[in-house]
Amino acid sequence: MKPNQDDNKLPQNFHTITAKQDASDFNSLLDYLNNYQHELKSSLANYGAIVIRGYELKTPEQFQQVGLSIFPNLQNQYPGGAPREKVAEYVWTASGLTSYLPISGHTELSYSPSDKPAYILFFCPQVAASGGETPVIDMKSVLSDLPEQLRHKCSHTRLVTKLFWVSTRKRLFDVRLWKWPWFGSAKSWKTVFDTEDRGLVEVKCRDVGRQIEWLTNGDLIVSCPMQAISSHPTTKEIVWTGWFPRFHIWGTCIEAWFVANYQRKFRSWLVFFILFLITFVQICVEQLISGYRQYRILNVAFEDGSNLSVWDVYHIVKSYWQNAEIFSWQEGDVLILDNYRLGHGRLPFTGERRVYTAFA
Numbered sequence: 001m002k003p004n005q006d007d008n009k010l011p012q013n014f015h016t017i018t019a020k021q022d023a024s025d026f027n028s029l030l031d032y033l034n035n036y037q038h039e040l041k042s043s044l045a046n047y048g049a050i051v052i053r054g055y056e057l058k059t060p061e062q063f064q065q066v067g068l069s070i071f072p073n074l075q076n077q078y079p080g081g082a083p084r085e086k087v088a089e090y091v092w093t094a095s096g097l098t099s100y101l102p103i104s105g106h107t108e109l110s111y112s113p114s115d116k117p118a119y120i121l122f123f124c125p126q127v128a129a130s131g132g133e134t135p136v137i138d139m140k141s142v143l144s145d146l147p148e149q150l151r152h153k154c155s156h157t158r159l160v161t162k163l164f165w166v167s168t169r170k171r172l173f174d175v176r177l178w179k180w181p182w183f184g185s186a187k188s189w190k191t192v193f194d195t196e197d198r199g200l201v202e203v204k205c206r207d208v209g210r211q212i213e214w215l216t217n218g219d220l221i222v223s224c225p226m227q228a229i230s231s232h233p234t235t236k237e238i239v240w241t242g243w244f245p246r247f248h249i250w251g252t253c254i255e256a257w258f259v260a261n262y263q264r265k266f267r268s269w270l271v272f273f274i275l276f277l278i279t280f281v282q283i284c285v286e287q288l289i290s291g292y293r294q295y296r297i298l299n300v301a302f303e304d305g306s307n308l309s310v311w312d313v314y315h316i317v318k319s320y321w322q323n324a325e326i327f328s329w330q331e332g333d334v335l336i337l338d339n340y341r342l343g344h345g346r347l348p349f350t351g352e353r354r355v356y357t358a359f360a
């Protein structure tokens, strides 16, 4: 963990484009990006991360123009299940997960390899009052810091994430739905796929290698197999693919433990304690009532049927924290990450925080 405590100091492993005092307007930035395309591409190849700071960048539309000037192939569809709102043709809000909860490290859409974008772009027009930093995680180092046994297992067997789009109220007690003071609700498959046509859903899932299972009441379970270790598409380096610990029932609680140790705030410890209690109760209920486990909203196991243990998840989250640089936002910042080489997360925050995202 390398905290970036001085807000004016940028992490050393990022390439930074900083505005000059007499040329910080938006058009100067566009001119710069158009004139230095080759340098930008080689910086991304060398560093994996670019920060653009100090320019007068205020709206999602301006961010979109910046994104398109570097990546003409920005995506206009987001195929994942994260709570996002589309705010421009190629721009979405970053996760709408409530401010006091942490988002553990991951690469975008790691659970759905054929949808995974090569790059993810972020733009922050409003900085949180406190917290809200983005840990940027080196996936190659994560892999080398994992226990040998786990690396061995992951190099031989794929992980399978299960997304349960079930309507029964029994899923209410899933820790991933906790939202003070009670529980929120998850998206239904009709919202996620924006259709009521089962046939269309089946085609969309099969096209990207997902397996589906319809329940008799019309609910849907989707299984997404992914390699946990693979080679980078261009550099061919072997990297950890950025599996999202939230998919494991203990993942959010373990992340909250590391966050509380980092932030050392009463609220962070309280959130950890509540998440621990809910998860513990959830596990106990599953032990007592047979079949209750299928009402989790997310789950993960190895493809051979064995489980990813709590300690496996602990080691993965620990390795994310060991290999993270904490990026502190300034208003108007744009952060571009190679989505195979670097993962990202979000620390809990107070106040208003706005961050937008785009994918290439």
Ligand SMILES: [Fe+2]
Binding pocket: 106, 107, 108, 344
């Ligand atoms: Fe993300």
